[in-house]
Amino acid sequence: MGEIRDLVGIFGAIDRAAAADPNVRQAVGRIIPLYRRSDVRWFDDFVAWTKELRTEQSDTPPFPESLDVALNGLAGTPTKGRMMARRMFAIAAALQAFPDVADSGGQWKDSAARALAPGLVEQSEDRGRAVLGILGDEDLLPKEDTPEARDTWWDKVLQKASSEGHIENPELTIGPRPCAGRVSGADCGLTATIESGFTTSSVKFDRACSFLHPTNWPACSNGFWCEMDDCGEVRPGVHHFHEVVSTDCKNSALAWTISAELDFKFTQLPDLAIAEYQLHEGHPKPGDAVLVDEGSLVVHKLGGGESRVITTKRVRFNYPFSVEALALIMCALGYASLVEDLVFTCAALKRKKGVEFPGTEPTRIVPPVKHPADELGDRLKACVDHYAETARAASEKTAAGTYTADALAQDVAQMWVRAARELSDFVQLGARNAQAAGARAPRRRPAPRR
Amino acid sequence: MPTPFTDLLQSYADLTSSLAERWRAHSANVASKVQRPGYKLDQAVSDLAATAALATETGYLLAAQAFEAVSVVAAPLERNVVFSEPFQSPLPGATLAVDGQHLINGFGDTLPASIVAIQPPQLKAGETEFFVRADATGRRAGTYVGKVTTVTPGASGHVDVWIVVP
Numbered sequence: 001m002g003e004i005r006d007l008v009g010i011f012g013a014i015d016r017a018a019a020a021d022p023n024v025r026q027a028v029g030r031i032i033p034l035y036r037r038s039d040v041r042w043f044d045d046f047v048a049w050t051k052e053l054r055t056e057q058s059d060t061p062p063f064p065e066s067l068d069v070a071l072n073g074l075a076g077t078p079t080k081g082r083m084m085a086r087r088m089f090a091i092a093a094a095l096q097a098f099p100d101v102a103d104s105g106g107q108w109k110d111s112a113a114r115a116l117a118p119g120l121v122e123q124s125e126d127r128g129r130a131v132l133g134i135l136g137d138e139d140l141l142p143k144e145d146t147p148e149a150r151d152t153w154w155d156k157v158l159q160k161a162s163s164e165g166h167i168e169n170p171e172l173t174i175g176p177r178p179c180a181g182r183v184s185g186a187d188c189g190l191t192a193t194i195e196s197g198f199t200t201s202s203v204k205f206d207r208a209c210s211f212l213h214p215t216n217w218p219a220c221s222n223g224f225w226c227e228m229d230d231c232g233e234v235r236p237g238v239h240h241f242h243e244v245v246s247t248d249c250k251n252s253a254l255a256w257t258i259s260a261e262l263d264f265k266f267t268q269l270p271d272l273a274i275a276e277y278q279l280h281e282g283h284p285k286p287g288d289a290v291l292v293d294e295g296s297l298v299v300h301k302l303g304g305g306e307s308r309v310i311t312t313k314r315v316r317f318n319y320p321f322s323v324e325a326l327a328l329i330m331c332a333l334g335y336a337s338l339v340e341d342l343v344f345t346c347a348a349l350k351r352k353k354g355v356e357f358p359g360t361e362p363t364r365i366v367p368p369v370k371h372p373a374d375e376l377g378d379r380l381k382a383c384v385d386h387y388a389e390t391a392r393a394a395s396e397k398t399a400a401g402t403y404t405a406d407a408l409a410q411d412v413a414q415m416w417v418r419a420a421r422e423l424s425d426f427v428q429l430g431a432r433n434a435q436a437a438g439a440r441a442p443r444r445r446p447a448p449r450r
Numbered sequence: 451m452p453t454p455f456t457d458l459l460q461s462y463a464d465l466t467s468s469l470a471e472r473w474r475a476h477s478a479n480v481a482s483k484v485q486r487p488g489y490k491l492d493q494a495v496s497d498l499a500a501t502a503a504l505a506t507e508t509g510y511l512l513a514a515q516a517f518e519a520v521s522v523v524a525a526p527l528e529r530n531v532v533f534s535e536p537f538q539s540p541l542p543g544a545t546l547a548v549d550g551q552h553l554i555n556g557f558g559d560t561l562p563a564s565i566v567a568i569q570p571p572q573l574k575a576g577e578t579e580f581f582v583r584a585d586a587t588g589r590r591a592g593t594y595v596g597k598v599t600t601v602t603p604g605a606s607g608h609v610d611v612w613i614v615v616p
Contacts (some may be wrong), residue, residue: 184616186530193591195616238557265556267595269610274593276556296555296593298614300535308535312616314591 002248003077003087004224004333005255009063009070010090011332012043014097027096030142031089031150032179032331034324042325049319050247050256053289058254063247067094068111075114081173081345083222084119086334088135088157089178091116095136120166127166134160151177172202175344179331181311185323190316191292192326194336197310203347205301208309209273210354211342212297214241214264220346223249224334226257237360239264240280245335258289258317268359271301275359284318292316297339311339530589533569534582534613537598541607543575544600549608553584555592561613568598586615 014032018025019041029036043063050062064070071091079087091112098108113128120127134140140156142149154177158170167174181196210216217225226249231240241262248255261280268274278294295313302308313336315326330336347354539546546568552560567583582598595612 182616184530193616195614263557267556267593269595269612272595272610272612274556274595274612276592278557278590278592294591295616296591296614298593298612310614312591312614314616 002223002246002250002255003074003079003083004222005062005247006064006070006073006077007086007090007334008046008247008256008332009065009073010067010094011328012046012063013067013070014090014093015041015043015328017097024097027099028093029145031093031096032328033145033150034183034327036145038322038324040322040324040328042321042328045319045321045325046256046329049317052319053256053258054254055257056253060254062254062256067098068108071108071111071115075111075117077118079119079222081222081348082175082178082334082337082341082343083345084167085174085340085344086178087115087119088131088174089154090332091132092135092157095132121168130164131161131166134164134166147180151180153177172348173344175200175202175340178334178337178340181327181330181336183323183327186314187292187316189323190320191314192316192321192323192330193312193314194327194330195310195312196337197308198340199302199306199308200343201304201306203307203343204305205271205273205299205307207347207354208299208307208343209268209357209359211347212266212273212275212299212339212357213355214243214275216342216346216354217338221334221338221341222345225338226252227259234263234280237265241277245333247333260288260290260293262293266357266359268357268361273299273357273359287318289318290315291318295336297342299339309339309343311337529585530587530615532584532586532613532615534611536579536581537609537611539573539578539580539598539600539607539609541600541602541605542578543573544602544607545572546580547571547599547601549597549599553582553594553596553611553613555590555594555615557590557592559590559592559594561586561589561594561615566596566613582611582613584613584615589615591615 014028018028018035025035025039034040047062054062064073074087094112100108109129109132112132113125116128116131117123117125120131134157137157137160140153140160142153158167158174161167162170176198181194184193184195185191186193211220214228215230217228224245224247225243226246227242227244229242231242234240241264242259243262244252244257244259246252246255246257248257261283262277263280264275264277266273266275274296275298276294276296279290279292284291292314293316295311298308298310300308300310313330315330315336317326321329334341548563548566548568550563552562553566554560561584565585569581569583573580580598584594593612593614595610597608598611600607600609
């Protein structure tokens with residue numbers, strides 16, 4: 001089974017435990033602070049959405065139904081690099097949610113030790129047990145509710161695991177604390193914005209840049225990016241990619257699997273490489289799983305062989321998750337922290353060559369502007385289509401007796417958010433129209449004399 | 451210096467002017483056809499539909515402007531203010547300013563110079579470090595790049611700058 005599927009299973013078990021017990025929520029909040037700052041829960045909705053997305057009907061649950069099942073799945077799955085970091089982080093959070101794992105020496109502890117073993121020296125279960133102890137060590141756990149305190153905890157965990165010989169070169173292979181991005185909201189709380197950054201000397205600047213090109217991602221993401229197909233250049237320097245991501249690429253029909261149409265632009269300045277993406281023109285369309293997906297990956301060369309890596313992502317799915325829920329889903333999937341995989345799994349560990357970064361100097365060429373009236377028409381149509389789709393879905397749910405007051409409120413909120421966003425965009429279109437009208441028209445050249 | 455209010459008034463003026471022009475063109479088009487001999491019912495229905503579409507669009511646009519007004523006047527909350535990584539001026543103690551009218555991302559979206567600030571705009575003697583700050587509320591995510599001019603008595607230069615809008 002997929003490694004990410006099992007990780008989602010661990011985070012899901014934690015989520016259910018936190019939802020059921022405020023004390024667990026507080027404890028998990030030491031590692032994943034969103035649980036302490038909100039009443040977020042996401043896993044049951046994520047399971048429900050995954051079942052809706054499935055292209056094949058099945059009674060098989062899309063994710064492991066218990067912590068034990070998820071850990072046992074990982075026990076037989078090799079891991080390295082950034083995926084080992086995520087595995088350690090998930091198990092550290094599980095130790096807070098299920099404290100008996102650390103204390104009682106029971107079945108959970110054995111499963112967790114076996115789940116850690118594949119990423120440790122000699123793949124030893126004994127070392128797994130030792131690292132489990134380090135992850136739950138009360139002396140190391142953050143004492144304050146700050147990002148710095150959590151970063152210090154993570155650094156100390158890696159130092160101790162390294163000094164005891166369980167992990168080799170963690171600074172090179174494991175990297176910074178996972179799920180550490182700053183989270184904020186947009187679109188009335190329906191779009192999550194996640195920003196993270198770290199400084200590393202694990203790889204040289206040029207090598208790190210060579211893995212930014214999306215064609216590298218399926219090979220660098222440990223199975224999350226199933227497809228990243230270059231559909232060609234759609235305007236100068238902008239490439240359209242068809243993206244398919246899944247919690248289990250090999251069994252994508254039954255897993256959480258979505259696709260998106262993305263445009264990429266690559267920019268290069270001295271000591272700076274930028275890969276930016278946003279939804280391809282015309283998207284989202286009715287039925288798209290992803291309504292907002294844009295951001296950038298930046299590698300900045302610092303002095304002394306260090307590079308600063310910054311990732312940002314704005315995301316909203318076609319399912320009414322809150323910002324906090326979206327952030328936790330991104331954490332479980334690793335969807336918003338791709339560059340960590342590129343640096344710590346691919347560039348640092350694999351001998352594979354990347355692709356020469358295709359960035360160019362930034363240009364001041366504004367993308368081809370569709371006639372405002374055409375664009376307005378398209379937007380209005382998309383808006384109407386969206387409302388029609390929402391109404392259709394609501395009607396089906398009403399007929400099935402599953403349309404609740406909460407769902408109605410979510411739908412209405414989504415419609416208003418969309419209306420507000422579109423209307424706001426229309427204003428910009430109007431301004432662009434006026435600007436275009438005010439621009440000097442190109443002079444017609446006189447016809448050649450005969 | 452433009453403010454949100456002056457921008458708002460200007461965009462109202464632009465919008466009403468734009469809409470008036472489109473109504474004028476539409477009316478002229480329909481009028482010219484009505485005066486022709488052969489103007490039939492199906493054409494009248496078609497023109498009526500076009501009129502309804504334009505009216506709907508006008509309603510949308512005016513409502514949009516009202517929404518923008520509300521957002522400008524009543525909701526200066528949750529601003530998306532972002533700061534860059536630190537940059538170094540080649541000239542210590544220089545006066546700093548954004549070079550050009552905007553910073554731009556790869557897709558051509560811009561941060562107008564009016565919402566970008568250099569901090570500090572005047573370096574103290576011997577100092578070189580500065581940041582770029584932008585109020586990116588409502589702007590698309592991306593990494594915006596541009597140049598900052600550095601000026602001291604007798605010398606000037608440029609620094610490439612960039613700022614990430616999450």
